[in-house]
Amino acid sequence: MNDKAMTTIPGRIQRLFAQEDLNFLLTNRVPRIALTKAMGRFSRIESPWLTRLSIAVWRLFTPLDLSEARQQHFRSLKDCFTRELKPGARVFDARPEVFASPSDGIVGATGLVREGQVYQAKGFPYATAELFGPTQDASAFEGGRFVTLRLTSAMYHRFHAPADGTVEHVTYLSGDTWNVNPVALKRVERLFCRNERAVVRMKLASGHAIALVPVAAILVASIRLHFLDVLLHLGRRGAHEMPCSAPHAKGQEMGWFEHGSTIIVFVPRGFELAEGIAPGVRVRAGQALLKQGG
Incomplete structure (x- = not known):
């Protein structure tokens, strides 16, 4: 598969999920609590290759940008979800009001x-x-x-x-x-x-x-x-x-x-x-x- 085709696949998937009826069906008319608990267990599995694969699949559905992350290698999918950012990546407005x-x-x-x-x-x-x-x-x-x-x-x-x-x-x-x-x-x-x-x-x-x-x-x-x-x-x-x-x-x-x-x-x-x-x-x-x- 050529590079051009590869770059269009995530966009096609994201456009598919942008269709409201399909989006609602696939993200709500499912066993929500069971899937959520299963995702919680899966995200804690510590495996470098599984984590890399999961992040690659995740990027098919969303524009994930890890450039601000403090680290670039994650032990699990949970570590990527809850990632710290590089120092100074978020500056809080210091004005007291x-x-x-x-x-x-x-x-x-x-x-x-x-x-x-x-x-x-x-x-x-x-x-x-x-x-x-x-x-x-x-x-x-x-x-x-x-x-x-x-x-x-x-x-x-x-x-x-x-x-x-x-x-x-x-x-x-x-x-x-x-x-x-x-x-x-x-x-x-x-x-x-x-x-x-x-x-x-x-x-x-x-x-x-x-x-x-x-x-x-x-x-x-x-x-x-x-x-x-x-x-x-x-x-x-x-x-x-x-x-x-x-x-x-x-x-x-x-x-x-x-x-x-x-x-x-x-x-x-x-x-x-x-x-x-x-x-x-x-x-x-x-x-x-x-x-x-x-």
């Missing part, structure tokens, strides 16, 4: 929290109370803002503290593993409330209470939180409460996903979107996401 993006991602739905309701896509509302679970009070964010950040499988999967502050509580809620791409968000009502997720409550040095809600998805149902030394996964059932007092400096690594997924950011009144932040925009960890009002 700036709330930085905690991760790389594509901006999804944004807006104000009104009467305890936000949106995953146009015409698809969900309740903050349901997202946060029965043990958490979401009223602190009434009238505040939310920003949805979607991490694709090819992106950098670690997330960081968006500002100086202290993590005070984590609630883990087990759930399903629907895909979280735009195709699914337009078809599955209350999708984020159905999926496995963690509610990370944090108080900023400015005194503001914020929340980060990492949401798992198909093939990714493990969330590592360094400050609790815990791996949240589908084997845990029910709402698990984890009170803590974990100070973080802006940009400090908080944890990682073991594939790609979503982080929903909630801030109270007094924050505005940073310049250039809008649905569909790609952001990098450390970039200004929100700013405190004057």
Whole structure:
């Protein structure tokens, strides 16, 4: 097969998966939880040749770029998913009024929290109370803002503290593993409330209470939180409460996903979107996401 043909194969496969009906069928109308658990086991197999082969197949489906990775050789597929970046690859905006993006991602739905309701896509509302679970009070964010950040499988999967502050509580809620791409968000009502997720409550040095809600998805149902030394996964059932007092400096690594997924950011009144932040925009960890009002 010639080089020209080789270079067009990934593009053809990616265009095939861009067809909405087929994409939804292949990534949702499947045994999601069983496949996710199987992927978790497979990704931990330490084999150089299997890892190289898996990465080559992965690149057929997504534009994976490892040029920023701290290392270029991986023991397992999980090591590639959760890769560190070279020093200086992500610089966090140091201005104290700036709330930085905690991760790389594509901006999804944004807006104000009104009467305890936000949106995953146009015409698809969900309740903050349901997202946060029965043990958490979401009223602190009434009238505040939310920003949805979607991490694709090819992106950098670690997330960081968006500002100086202290993590005070984590609630883990087990759930399903629907895909979280735009195709699914337009078809599955209350999708984020159905999926496995963690509610990370944090108080900023400015005194503001914020929340980060990492949401798992198909093939990714493990969330590592360094400050609790815990791996949240589908084997845990029910709402698990984890009170803590974990100070973080802006940009400090908080944890990682073991594939790609979503982080929903909630801030109270007094924050505005940073310049250039809008649905569909790609952001990098450390970039200004929100700013405190004057």
